[in-house]
Amino acid sequence: MCQSCAASAAPAPLPADASGPFRGLSRRGLLAGAGLGALAVHLPTGSAAATEPEAAAEAEAAAAAKNGAWACPALGRFPAGGHYGAPRGGASHAGQDVSNSTGTAVHAAAAGTVVRRSWGGGLPGRTGNALVIAHGGGQYTYYGHLSAYRVGLNAEVGAGQRIADMGATGNVTGPHLHFETHTGRLGTTVSPVSFLAARGVDLAGGWSRIDPGASGATVVVIQHLMNRRGYGLVVDGAYGSVSADAVKRFQRSQGLTADGQVGPATWPELVYTLRQGADGSHVRALQTALNKRSAGLAVDGGFGSVTRSAVRAYQSVNRLVVDSEAGPVTWRALTG
Numbered sequence: 001m002c003q004s005c006a007a008s009a010a011p012a013p014l015p016a017d018a019s020g021p022f023r024g025l026s027r028r029g030l031l032a033g034a035g036l037g038a039l040a041v042h043l044p045t046g047s048a049a050a051t052e053p054e055a056a057a058e059a060e061a062a063a064a065a066k067n068g069a070w071a072c073p074a075l076g077r078f079p080a081g082g083h084y085g086a087p088r089g090g091a092s093h094a095g096q097d098v099s100n101s102t103g104t105a106v107h108a109a110a111a112g113t114v115v116r117r118s119w120g121g122g123l124p125g126r127t128g129n130a131l132v133i134a135h136g137g138g139q140y141t142y143y144g145h146l147s148a149y150r151v152g153l154n155a156e157v158g159a160g161q162r163i164a165d166m167g168a169t170g171n172v173t174g175p176h177l178h179f180e181t182h183t184g185r186l187g188t189t190v191s192p193v194s195f196l197a198a199r200g201v202d203l204a205g206g207w208s209r210i211d212p213g214a215s216g217a218t219v220v221v222i223q224h225l226m227n228r229r230g231y232g233l234v235v236d237g238a239y240g241s242v243s244a245d246a247v248k249r250f251q252r253s254q255g256l257t258a259d260g261q262v263g264p265a266t267w268p269e270l271v272y273t274l275r276q277g278a279d280g281s282h283v284r285a286l287q288t289a290l291n292k293r294s295a296g297l298a299v300d301g302g303f304g305s306v307t308r309s310a311v312r313a314y315q316s317v318n319r320l321v322v323d324s325e326a327g328p329v330t331w332r333a334l335t336g
Contacts (some may be wrong), residue, residue, distance in 0.1 A: 003171040024201040061125040068214035071160040072336040073175045076100030084191040095180035096192040102175040105317040108157040117153040128170025132245030144178035160292040212244035218294040224285035267300035274326040278303040
């Protein structure tokens with residue numbers, strides 16, 4: 001658990017919107033594209049004076065929050081006293097700790113640019129090797145107490161990409177990831193558990209929640225899995241009305257609520273337990289999910305020795321049982 005990592009006076013804000021990968025987007029575009037609701041990020045809405053179009057835009061952004069843009073940064077357990085807001089010598093803990101052994105993989109929570117790579121990440125009250133990623137729209141994530149960096153300063157990273165290794169550098173009682181979410185500006189923190197939950201990610205390691213309107217690699221995974229079930233979808237990474245209707249039909253066939261959200265009830269019914277020798281769209285789904293976590297596989301639908309090695313490597317660095325088999329536990333971690 002962190003012995004320091006207290007919330008403190010905010011440093012000078014970084015001009016992410018002016019220089020980052022999302023420059024030029026409108027406020028509404030940033031909200032919808034990054035999955036950001038106004039309540040979660042404390043953006044002004046004009047309170048009672050907000051116009052109906054503004055209120056509709058905010059509601060639309062909140063509804064699109066579970067859009068596949070965010071991912072779980074690390075697997076482990078929540079240690080006692082490592083929660084957001086826990087007392088820290090007159091201040092409060094600025095993030096959520098996720099404990100696991102040194103060397104456990106740390107992944108980018110969303111696409112963005114590495115803007116800090118230094119001891120403490122340049123933030124007051126923090127210690128240990130740290131990274132800060134800017135995601136645009138005044139959104140930042142912080143990764144602390146790292147044992148190793150796997151990306152450089154100013155690197156462009158994707159959601160789920162391996163960026164570092166968990167460690168115990170700095171003022172800590174044991175190896176863990178100290179993870180923070182900042183909104184509005186670097187230095188303004190919010191609860192990482194709540195922040196990610198609003199975006200369909202369970203920081204405790206549960207299944208993700210993907211809503212219609214989402215896009216990206218996890219949607220490709222869903223489409224490949226649906227095609228293995230015989231739905232004949234175009235695999236374009238866009239969770240539009242055709243894919244959503246197919247998912248609803250699948251949900252009804254399984255006796256599930258047909259809401260189109262691929263979440264904790266739907267994922268276990270959708271995935272397959274796969275091992276070497278398997279072939280088909282479900283293997284393409286697995287290869288796509290592994291590539292989101294930096295595997296670099298050819299998505300050819302064949303579960304050969306190379307894919308087997310990638311499954312074993314992923315299981316090893318995330319401290320899962322290394323059995324070479326992509327079962328529900330491995331799928332849950334990959335798609336979280």
